[in-house]
Amino acid sequence: MTSSRERVDAALSHRETDRVPLDLGATSCSGIHVSSLYALRQALGLDAPGTPVRVSEPFQMLGEVTPDLLDYLGVDAVRVGLPNNIYGFRNDDWKPWTTFDGTPVLVPGQFPTEPEPNGDLLMYPKGDRSALPCARMPAHGFYFDSITRQEHLDEEHLDPADNLEEFAFVDDAGLKHVHDEVERLGATGRALLGEFGGTSFGDAAFVPGPTLADPRGVRDLAQWYMFLVSEPGYVREIFERQCDIGLANLARIHDTVGDALSAVFITGTDLGMQTGPFISPKTYRTLFQPVHARVNEWVHTHTKWKTFIHSCGSIWKLLDDIADAGFDALNPVQTSAADMGPQALKDRYGERITFWGGGIDTQRVLPFGSPEDVRAMVRERMRIFGAGGGFVFNTIHNVQARVPIGNIVALYEAVNEYRSYPNESAGGPTSEPGS
Numbered sequence: 001m002t003s004s005r006e007r008v009d010a011a012l013s014h015r016e017t018d019r020v021p022l023d024l025g026a027t028s029c030s031g032i033h034v035s036s037l038y039a040l041r042q043a044l045g046l047d048a049p050g051t052p053v054r055v056s057e058p059f060q061m062l063g064e065v066t067p068d069l070l071d072y073l074g075v076d077a078v079r080v081g082l083p084n085n086i087y088g089f090r091n092d093d094w095k096p097w098t099t100f101d102g103t104p105v106l107v108p109g110q111f112p113t114e115p116e117p118n119g120d121l122l123m124y125p126k127g128d129r130s131a132l133p134c135a136r137m138p139a140h141g142f143y144f145d146s147i148t149r150q151e152h153l154d155e156e157h158l159d160p161a162d163n164l165e166e167f168a169f170v171d172d173a174g175l176k177h178v179h180d181e182v183e184r185l186g187a188t189g190r191a192l193l194g195e196f197g198g199t200s201f202g203d204a205a206f207v208p209g210p211t212l213a214d215p216r217g218v219r220d221l222a223q224w225y226m227f228l229v230s231e232p233g234y235v236r237e238i239f240e241r242q243c244d245i246g247l248a249n250l251a252r253i254h255d256t257v258g259d260a261l262s263a264v265f266i267t268g269t270d271l272g273m274q275t276g277p278f279i280s281p282k283t284y285r286t287l288f289q290p291v292h293a294r295v296n297e298w299v300h301t302h303t304k305w306k307t308f309i310h311s312c313g314s315i316w317k318l319l320d321d322i323a324d325a326g327f328d329a330l331n332p333v334q335t336s337a338a339d340m341g342p343q344a345l346k347d348r349y350g351e352r353i354t355f356w357g358g359g360i361d362t363q364r365v366l367p368f369g370s371p372e373d374v375r376a377m378v379r380e381r382m383r384i385f386g387a388g389g390g391f392v393f394n395t396i397h398n399v400q401a402r403v404p405i406g407n408i409v410a411l412y413e414a415v416n417e418y419r420s421y422p423n424e425s426a427g428g429p430t431s432e433p434g435s
Contacts, residue, residue: 002018002019004075005191005262007076008077008263012263012354012392014389018421019421020382021076021077021392022392023356024394025062025070026079027195027265027308027310027331028060028062029268029332030394031056031398032399033142033399033400034054034099035061035099036063038052038105039405040405046069052104052106054091054094055111058107059086059135059144059205060144061142061144063105073415073416075190076190077190080185081181081196082196082197084211085108086206087126087134087135094107095109097111099142100139100140109127115139119138120137121144122136123144123210125213134147134209142400142402146221149209150215150217150220153218153223158231158234159217161241162217162218164238164241164245165209165215165216165217167242167246170196175256178196178256178257192261193308194261196250196253196264198242198246199242200268200269201287201291201292202224202287203270204270208220225278228283228287232287235287239290243291243294243295246295247295250264250299254305259303259304261305262305263328263329264308267292269310270310271288271313272315274313274314276313276317276339277313279318281317292309292322292327293325307326308331309327309331312332312334312337312397315340316339319349319353323352329355330349330356331357332394333355333396334396334397335358335361335396336363345385346387350388354390354391354392355392356394357392357397358385359378359395360377360378360395361377362397362399362400366403366407366408367404367407369407371407374411378411378414378418381393386419393415395411
């Protein structure tokens with residue numbers, strides 16, 4: 001019998017096994033919003049009404065996908081991370097809260113639960129209320145938005161160290177947490193995907209410094225993106241120093257857990273818009289590819305891990321360079337963006353890149369289509385991406401809030417109907433559902 005780890009490892013090596021592996025929650029961009037998670041657990045009869053779900057990632061308000069749901073759906077991969085979340089405090093000391101849409105949840109002890117007079121919920125770095133807030137969930141909202149806290153920037157005296165304050169060496173407590181998580185989760189037989197941060201160069205989620213009480217340097221996103229063109233030397237120096245820290249951390253983690261991980265999340269920096277990349281191939285090759293290649297080469301030389309890149313949008317024009325940088329797996333495979341047709345992606349890159357995503361369109365079909373549309377797209381994606389291996393089924397980014405529960409149930413029913421190899425049951429070519 002093929003184990004979940006064997007199934008994922010085979011997909012990362014472009015081989016078929018018994019069935020296409022499935023991910024739900026193994027990364028911060030392959031999970032599910034707490035409100036949709038609550039509705040799914042209720043629909044499947046896993047909880048009594050009113051039973052809260054945990055918020056495992058507060059920025060995007062993702063819910064914790066627990067072992068009972070993993071077993072029910074047949075999920076093959078789980079996440080291993082450091083103990084602190086994106087805002088710098090630990091996910092522990094759980095307390096009850098109700099989201100703006102009425103979902104009962106448990107949030108970490110340092111998560112704010114009292115709205116401001118205007119109804120907004122403010123987040124603080126490391127839970128420190130003496131600092132300026134770093135993020136805001138608007139009244140009746142579903143997610144947090146970063147708050148820019150950049151002081152006047154003296155562009156004549158730029159210091160790369162100012163944009164490096166949040167990148168630190170993993171301490172012994174962090175290493176022990178990773179070790180313990182690998183021991184706990186490895187016993188399940190599922191593939192382990194490490195997500196440790198520190199190597200997402202220029203990630204918009206981290207540029208504002210959400211863990212810092214007093215962020216220095218370039219923290220305004222619009223200015224940061226302009227700096228890619230106007231101050232490439234400054235950005236390059238930041239990336240190189242960040243890479244030094246990131247590689248040291250990966251080395252310490254590998255010394256701690258060895259090759260227990262199937263893959264490691266390297267970067268979540270979005271490079272694409274709906275219509276095309278928002279940086280040129282030249283900018284990618286000049287600023288991003290050198291550090292991406294450096295990290296991938298280290299991983300492939302010193303470990304048996306595979307490497308994982310997340311980038312939303314239309315990145316077809318960058319994919320040759322991304323593949324040349326040495327990435328093994330691509331997520332979320334946003335097929336609803338320009339030039340990102342599933343068959344073209346599979347034909348051109350199917351032997352070089354494992355598609356970790358692309359399973360269902362979360363912009364149109366999952367939230368606005370019918371259950372029949374959802375089933376048809378799952379069948380089509382299994383047929384296209386699953387052929388010959390090299391596919392881990394996942395939604396295109398996280399399952400968002402307010403998705404009809406009938407569509408979510410239909411999604412996972414269809415996954416388990418069509419995921420077996422050989423997948424002739426997926427049928428021949430179909431038209432794009434919902435189009």
